[in-house]
Amino acid sequence: MDFCGWVNNPPPDSGVEWDWFSGESEGLFAPSQDHSTGSSLGHFAIFSSQDDFHSGKVAQLESETMDAVERACLEIWHFAEGFGAQQKPSDITLTVFLSVGGELRPLLNTSGFGNNSWIPDRVDYSASGPHQIILQANCPESEVGSFSVDDVHIIRGRSCDETGLTTTLTPPTTTPAGPSSDMDCTFEEGWCRWIQEVGDDADWARHTGLQVDDPWNGPRFDHTVGNNQGFFLLLNGSGLKDGERAAVSVPAVSLESQSCVEFWFYMLGPSVSSLDLLLQTNSSELLVWTLHGTQNPEWTSARVTIHTNDSFKITLAGHRNTQSWGFIAVDDVTVRGGACSNQNVCGFDSDSCGFDNSVSQRGLWGRRKGGEHHGDHTYGTEQGFYMTVFSSNSRQPEVADLLSPAFSSSSEMCVRFWYWLPADSSNSLSVHVQRDGEPGDALWRRPGSPSTGWEVAEVTVSSPARFYVVFRAVHVPGTSDSVKIDDVSFKSGACSPAGSCDFESGQCTWVNIHKDGGHQWVVANGGSHGPPTDHTTDTPEGQFLLSLSRQHGSVAQVVSEWVQEKETSCFTLWYHMETSDSGTLRVFTRSGPSDQTLVFHSNSSGSRWSRFSQTLNSTNLFQLLVEAESKSSGFIAVDDISLTPGVCKQNETTSGFEGCSFENGTCGWEDVSSGQFKWERGRNATGSAGPPVDNTLGTEEGWYMAVEPHRGEHVSAALLQSPLSREASSTCTLHFYHNTYGEGRCGGASAPLLLALTPD
Incomplete structure (x- = not known):
C-alpha cells in the first residue's frame, strides 16, 4: 500500500479509513481507472460506504508536516459514485482542512459530481508555520456510495492562477502484446521511419x-x-x-x-x-x-x-x-x-466476441464484411465487419436472437451499440434480457422508418441471476437487406435517460449530422471560444456543445437517439448565445429525416445561460434535433439537455433571475394591475387581441403574455410583475421580445410599454 506519506487518522468515534484501490479492485462503487494513468492498473485513495457500518462515518487522511509557505496551490482530482448519484452532486462530501498549530481551517468543500469522470479542484492557501493538509470524507446516515481522490499536488510559491493543471487529462500509451517493430513511432525523437x-x-x-x-x-x-x-x-x-x-x-x-x-x-x-x-x-x-x-x-x-x-x-x-x-x-x-483483439468495444472485426445464435429461433445472425456502398461502423469502410441477419428461403417472417456472453452481476449495466435498419419498415430490432430460457419483454425496440446511416442506442439491463443480453431481429422474406449491429459495449451503471446529456463525458448518444457547406457542434469547455463556464458545473473546465462558424448561414445539426414511446415528457435545454448576431437556435422533434416539428427557436439568450422547457406529447418513437444557423458573429452553446417523464412544472423558479417563454405557464410572473386593463396569457390571436404566432416557437401553438384590448372605460396601467430575484451582479440586462398593434384612442400609436425596477 502506498499513500505517499499520507496517513489514515480517523476521528476516535469513527474508526473508518481510506482504502488504497485500483480499477481492478473489487468494490461496488470503485472507479474503473485511476486519473494518473487512465488505466485499471493505476491506484487512488477511496472512501466507500457500502453498508450500515460505514454509513454515517468520517474518514481522514493526513499529509506529512510541511514547512511554512507564503503562498501555495493545492490541486486534487476526485471521483464520486453512488446509488442515484448519476448526473448530480454525491451524498458523500469531501472537506479539505489546513492544520496549523493544532487549529483547523477549511480550505475546500465539495460533494463531487456523479458523471463517471475525474474532476479537478484547486485552491490557494498560505501557512504561517509548520502545517498539514487533511482530507476528510463524510457520509450521511443511511447513504451509500464512494468518494475517490487522486493526483494530490501542492505547488509551493505559486498561486493556482499562475500555473496550469499539473496532471494529464489523457490516458497513457498502451502497448499491444508482441515485440516492437520498425514501423512503431512515438515521434518523441523524430519521425522514426515515417x-x-x-x-x-x-x-x-x-x-x-x-x-x-x-x-x-x-x-x-x-x-x-x-x-x-x-x-x-x-x-x-x-x-x-x-x-x-x-x-x-x-x-x-x-x-x-x-x-x-x-x-x-x-x-x-x-x-x-x-x-x-x-x-x-x-x-x-x-x-x-x-x-x-x-x-x-x-x-x-x-x-x-x-x-x-x-x-x-x-x-x-x-x-x-x-x-x-x-x-x-x-x-x-x-x-x-x-x-x-477486441478490448472494451466489440466491433466483430476479428471474431464474434462470444456472441452466439439462440437455438430456439430459426433465423441466424452472422459476421459479414462491409460492401461497396455499406461500410461497417468501426472502420467506416468495406474492410470492416459487423453482425447481420442472414437471408433464407423461408416465405414467413423469421426471428433471429443473438445472445451476448453470460453476465452474473446483479448491478445495472449500460449496453451501447450501433445499428442499421433496412428500408423495409416490417423489419425491426429489439433488446431483451434472457434468464430462464426465454427472452423477457423488450427493454428497447426500434421499428418504423429505415436508418439513413449507422445509429446509436443505449439501454439499461439488469437481473438478479445469471443472464444474457439478447438482440432480436425480425427479418421479412423477400428483402435484400437486413438488420445490422456493430460496436457493442457494456459498462457498469445505468445509462443516461434517452435524449439527456450534460456533455461532461462527451456527446452521450447525440450525433452530428454532416451537411454539405455546414459545420459541426463541438464538445468544448470555457476556454474554447464560447461562454466562460458551462452550465452543469459552472466552471471553466465543464463541457457543453458549441456552435461557431466563420461562414454566414452555415448550419450545424446534432440529433439524439430514438426516444421510446412516452405519452408525456418534459424536454429541457439550457442555451447561451453571445449576441443577437450569433444566429438562430432551433429545436425540432422528428419521426424521420423529412418529418419534423419545430419546438423552439431563439435569436438571443441575453448573453447568459437560459433555460427552455416544453412538455412533449407523443405516442410514437421520435428524435430530438438541435440546429444552429450562424449569422455574422458570436457563438451558440447548449448544455444539460434532459427528457424526463411527465409534464414540465409550471411557475418553477431558481435562486437567480429566470427567463420565461410562457409555454408551460407564467413562471411566477403575475398581473398586479389595479385597474381594468390587465395582462393575460394567450396564443393564436388576431388583430388587436394579439399576434397569431409567438416568438418562442414561431407557430400558432406558442404562448405569450398580452394585454386584453377594449377592456374598461377608464385609462389604467396594466402591470406585469416578475418573481423576486436576488442580486446577480452590479449590472444586469433584461432581454425580451414585444409586439404592438393598433392605434390609441387619440388616433396615435398604441399605448407605451414602460419598465420599472422595484426593490424588495
Missing part, C-alpha cells in the same frame, strides 16, 4: 502542446508522455483549396499475413475533414479505415486489422478544405503481428 509523401498538397508537422496557442489548433498534451512537451503529428487550419491531402507513410516490412495497426488520434473543431489509414499494394491504394468530423476532446485509440499479403507501404492521410477549422493529430503508432 516520411512525408511527395506531391501532396500539404504536410504534417511534428508539434508539442507548447506550440498550441488556441484549443482548435491542436491538443494541449501529447499521448506518449501526457504533457505539453511531448511530440505528436499535427495537421490544422484551412487549406488553399478543397480536398487538400497530407500523408505520411512507412515501409511495410516483416509483416505477417494479418497485422494489427494501432494509433492514437485527436480530432477537434467545427469544420474538421477526415483521417484515413491506407495500404499501398502493387496494384492499388486500399482504404482500410476512415473517420470524419469532430470527435470527443481526447486522445482516442484506433486498432485496425490489416491483411498484408502484397502490401509494401502503410499510410496515414489527413484531409482539409478551404473552410476547415480545427485539427487532426496522430501519436503512438504501433504495428504487431496477428489480428487485433
Whole structure:
C-alpha cells in the first residue's frame, strides 16, 4: 500500500479509513481507472460506504508536516459514485482542512459530481508555520456510495492562477502484446521511419502542446508522455483549396499475413475533414479505415486489422478544405503481428466476441464484411465487419436472437451499440434480457422508418441471476437487406435517460449530422471560444456543445437517439448565445429525416445561460434535433439537455433571475394591475387581441403574455410583475421580445410599454 506519506487518522468515534484501490479492485462503487494513468492498473485513495457500518462515518487522511509557505496551490482530482448519484452532486462530501498549530481551517468543500469522470479542484492557501493538509470524507446516515481522490499536488510559491493543471487529462500509451517493430513511432525523437509523401498538397508537422496557442489548433498534451512537451503529428487550419491531402507513410516490412495497426488520434473543431489509414499494394491504394468530423476532446485509440499479403507501404492521410477549422493529430503508432483483439468495444472485426445464435429461433445472425456502398461502423469502410441477419428461403417472417456472453452481476449495466435498419419498415430490432430460457419483454425496440446511416442506442439491463443480453431481429422474406449491429459495449451503471446529456463525458448518444457547406457542434469547455463556464458545473473546465462558424448561414445539426414511446415528457435545454448576431437556435422533434416539428427557436439568450422547457406529447418513437444557423458573429452553446417523464412544472423558479417563454405557464410572473386593463396569457390571436404566432416557437401553438384590448372605460396601467430575484451582479440586462398593434384612442400609436425596477 502506498499513500505517499499520507496517513489514515480517523476521528476516535469513527474508526473508518481510506482504502488504497485500483480499477481492478473489487468494490461496488470503485472507479474503473485511476486519473494518473487512465488505466485499471493505476491506484487512488477511496472512501466507500457500502453498508450500515460505514454509513454515517468520517474518514481522514493526513499529509506529512510541511514547512511554512507564503503562498501555495493545492490541486486534487476526485471521483464520486453512488446509488442515484448519476448526473448530480454525491451524498458523500469531501472537506479539505489546513492544520496549523493544532487549529483547523477549511480550505475546500465539495460533494463531487456523479458523471463517471475525474474532476479537478484547486485552491490557494498560505501557512504561517509548520502545517498539514487533511482530507476528510463524510457520509450521511443511511447513504451509500464512494468518494475517490487522486493526483494530490501542492505547488509551493505559486498561486493556482499562475500555473496550469499539473496532471494529464489523457490516458497513457498502451502497448499491444508482441515485440516492437520498425514501423512503431512515438515521434518523441523524430519521425522514426515515417516520411512525408511527395506531391501532396500539404504536410504534417511534428508539434508539442507548447506550440498550441488556441484549443482548435491542436491538443494541449501529447499521448506518449501526457504533457505539453511531448511530440505528436499535427495537421490544422484551412487549406488553399478543397480536398487538400497530407500523408505520411512507412515501409511495410516483416509483416505477417494479418497485422494489427494501432494509433492514437485527436480530432477537434467545427469544420474538421477526415483521417484515413491506407495500404499501398502493387496494384492499388486500399482504404482500410476512415473517420470524419469532430470527435470527443481526447486522445482516442484506433486498432485496425490489416491483411498484408502484397502490401509494401502503410499510410496515414489527413484531409482539409478551404473552410476547415480545427485539427487532426496522430501519436503512438504501433504495428504487431496477428489480428487485433477486441478490448472494451466489440466491433466483430476479428471474431464474434462470444456472441452466439439462440437455438430456439430459426433465423441466424452472422459476421459479414462491409460492401461497396455499406461500410461497417468501426472502420467506416468495406474492410470492416459487423453482425447481420442472414437471408433464407423461408416465405414467413423469421426471428433471429443473438445472445451476448453470460453476465452474473446483479448491478445495472449500460449496453451501447450501433445499428442499421433496412428500408423495409416490417423489419425491426429489439433488446431483451434472457434468464430462464426465454427472452423477457423488450427493454428497447426500434421499428418504423429505415436508418439513413449507422445509429446509436443505449439501454439499461439488469437481473438478479445469471443472464444474457439478447438482440432480436425480425427479418421479412423477400428483402435484400437486413438488420445490422456493430460496436457493442457494456459498462457498469445505468445509462443516461434517452435524449439527456450534460456533455461532461462527451456527446452521450447525440450525433452530428454532416451537411454539405455546414459545420459541426463541438464538445468544448470555457476556454474554447464560447461562454466562460458551462452550465452543469459552472466552471471553466465543464463541457457543453458549441456552435461557431466563420461562414454566414452555415448550419450545424446534432440529433439524439430514438426516444421510446412516452405519452408525456418534459424536454429541457439550457442555451447561451453571445449576441443577437450569433444566429438562430432551433429545436425540432422528428419521426424521420423529412418529418419534423419545430419546438423552439431563439435569436438571443441575453448573453447568459437560459433555460427552455416544453412538455412533449407523443405516442410514437421520435428524435430530438438541435440546429444552429450562424449569422455574422458570436457563438451558440447548449448544455444539460434532459427528457424526463411527465409534464414540465409550471411557475418553477431558481435562486437567480429566470427567463420565461410562457409555454408551460407564467413562471411566477403575475398581473398586479389595479385597474381594468390587465395582462393575460394567450396564443393564436388576431388583430388587436394579439399576434397569431409567438416568438418562442414561431407557430400558432406558442404562448405569450398580452394585454386584453377594449377592456374598461377608464385609462389604467396594466402591470406585469416578475418573481423576486436576488442580486446577480452590479449590472444586469433584461432581454425580451414585444409586439404592438393598433392605434390609441387619440388616433396615435398604441399605448407605451414602460419598465420599472422595484426593490424588495
